[in-house]
Amino acid sequence: MKNxxxxxxxxxxxxxxxxxxxLTSKNGHIWFYSYTPIEDIEAxxxxxxxxxxxxxxxxxxTILIKSFEFQKKLMQEHFNENYMESDTYPxxxxxxxxxxxxxxxxxxDGEYSALVLGDLTIHGVTRKVNTSGTLSVTSGIVTAQAKFxxxxxxxxxxIPDLVKDRIAKEIEVNVDVTYNAN
Amino acid sequence: MRxxxxxxxxxxxxxxxxxxxQDIDELLEEATGNTTEYTYATFKxxxxxxxxxxxxxxxxxxxxxxxxxxxxxxxxxxxxxxxxQANIHLSLEYGITDWLMVGVGRGTYEKTFDGSVxxxxxxxxxGERNMPVSLSYLSTMALNTLKWENSGxxxxxxxxxxxxxxLVARKFNERLSLxxxxxxxxxxxxxxxxxxxDLWAIGAGGRFKLTKRISVNVEYYYVVPPLHDYRSTKTxxxxxxxxxxxxxxxxxxxxxxxxxxxxxxxxxxxxxxxxLDGGIHIGFNISRVFALx
Numbered sequence: 001m002k003n004x005x006x007x008x009x010x011x012x013x014x015x016x017x018x019x020x021x022x023l024t025s026k027n028g029h030i031w032f033y034s035y036t037p038i039e040d041i042e043a044x045x046x047x048x049x050x051x052x053x054x055x056x057x058x059x060x061x062t063i064l065i066k067s068f069e070f071q072k073k074l075m076q077e078h079f080n081e082n083y084m085e086s087d088t089y090p091x092x093x094x095x096x097x098x099x100x101x102x103x104x105x106x107x108x109d110g111e112y113s114a115l116v117l118g119d120l121t122i123h124g125v126t127r128k129v130n131t132s133g134t135l136s137v138t139s140g141i142v143t144a145q146a147k148f149x150x151x152x153x154x155x156x157x158x159i160p161d162l163v164k165d166r167i168a169k170e171i172e173v174n175v176d177v178t179y180n181a182n
Numbered sequence: 183m184r185x186x187x188x189x190x191x192x193x194x195x196x197x198x199x200x201x202x203x204q205d206i207d208e209l210l211e212e213a214t215g216n217t218t219e220y221t222y223a224t225f226k227x228x229x230x231x232x233x234x235x236x237x238x239x240x241x242x243x244x245x246x247x248x249x250x251x252x253x254x255x256x257x258x259x260x261x262x263x264x265x266x267q268a269n270i271h272l273s274l275e276y277g278i279t280d281w282l283m284v285g286v287g288r289g290t291y292e293k294t295f296d297g298s299v300x301x302x303x304x305x306x307x308x309g310e311r312n313m314p315v316s317l318s319y320l321s322t323m324a325l326n327t328l329k330w331e332n333s334g335x336x337x338x339x340x341x342x343x344x345x346x347x348x349l350v351a352r353k354f355n356e357r358l359s360l361x362x363x364x365x366x367x368x369x370x371x372x373x374x375x376x377x378x379x380d381l382w383a384i385g386a387g388g389r390f391k392l393t394k395r396i397s398v399n400v401e402y403y404y405v406v407p408p409l410h411d412y413r414s415t416k417t418x419x420x421x422x423x424x425x426x427x428x429x430x431x432x433x434x435x436x437x438x439x440x441x442x443x444x445x446x447x448x449x450x451x452x453x454x455x456x457x458l459d460g461g462i463h464i465g466f467n468i469s470r471v472f473a474l475x
Contacts, residue, residue, distance in 0.1 A: 026213035049209040060206045064214050072473040073240035073280075074431065081223050082394050082428075087356050093206070160395070163430040 028177030034168040057101025061094040221306040230387035231422035236351035239277030242475025256460030271444040298322040320347040340371040345446040376412035435467040
């Protein structure tokens with residue numbers, strides 16, 4: 001009898017374990033654009049990590065600021081040293097939820113629009129953001145894309161007057177991540 | 183026994199929660215953990231004041247520098263405290279690769295053309311590869327093109343002088359960087375037979391960041407006195423203080439120094455200004471970096 005209980009509880013535990021499968025990615029691509037009439041700037045980070053819980057809809061992203069690559073190395077240096085202060089604030093992260101997760105069927109191929117709401121932390125400042133993205137399921141592979149705008153001043157990123165014309169007020173951020181189930 | 187089973191039961195139920203807890207930071211560590219993080223921006227520009235810092239231009243970047251030293255401030259009101267005189271040095275320095283920079287320059291001082299090669303041997307880093315200091319090697323050549331005076335024309339190579347320098351630098355933290363530069367100077371021709379052709383010196387420099395974009399810099403070279411010192415001109419060790427002000431692609435360096443020359447051979451071997459009697463020069467360097475690639 002007692003053995004039965006233990007057996008059942010092990011099975012129950014395992015079931016929990018099996019269903020608790022998160023989707024993760026270690027090579028997500030996050031990039032941003034700053035468009036001004038004088039200069040266009042873009043930088044790419046291909047080491048974004050992300051965890052997506054397809055059941056609960058929780059969605060997390062974390063990146064190292066230093067992993068952003070600019071074409072102009074000097075710009076990259078200034079980005080880290082003067083703007084993002086990446087020795088003090090090495091990471092940026094997002095912690096949130098896909099609000100309409102129940103409407104997304106990960107077993108069926110297709111494209112689903114996802115409403116994302118959560119906390120975005122950049123330069124030590126956390127703000128609530130919401131955006132919509134696309135979740136695609138193609139023969140079992142889940143990918144996610146999103147595009148949103150952030151304002152540097154919202155995150156206490158100071159842009160000196162001298163370069164104000166060269167750095168956009170609104171920075172366009174793009175996300176493209178392919179998840180592997182584990 | 184019952185408690186043990188209960189414990190086991192709870193453990194089994196909690197197990198998924200533990201496994202589940204492969205959290206985002208661990209994942210980030212996995213994704214980026216095995217990388218080496220190289221130190222950057224040990225100094226704001228390729229010069230501390232007059233002498234080289236550890237910095238180089240990265241691949242495809244061109245640095246156009248305009249450097250300027252006014253006359254000695256003890257010239258008084260008549261010389262407008264030195265501002266009437268101008269000594270200029272123009273240079274172009276280009277990063278062929280991330281570890282190799284070459285440069286050419288021209289200065290008022292002895293109407294000199296100069297060239298330099300600077301390459302990185304070690305880079306300060308942490309992570310997968312740990313290195314406490316950065317090490318670079320700098321070699322410069324200077325050609326004096328003044329008209330020959332008091333002598334007939336001598337063979338061309340008498341014009342040349344060479345400097346070899348090891349640059350050892352460490353960025354201690356976001357604010358403080360220090361550098362040591364063992365230096366060898368060779369001059370093919372000197373004023374008198376008794377003047378030494380070779381000089382050894384050790385340079386020390388540092389910067390301390392006051393704000394994100396402004397740092398204060400100090401630079402000093404100790405010239406080892408030759409064993410039998412019969413130098414025809416009394417020279418002094420160069421000591422300089424300055425500020426670096428960085429604004430995007432420009433770096434402005436404002437300083438006071440007792441040396442007039444802006445090339446190694448000149449400020450290490452031929453500095454005559456004396457800090458104690460006002461033999462100092464106000465000066466500035468302007469650096470503008472262009473990305474050619």
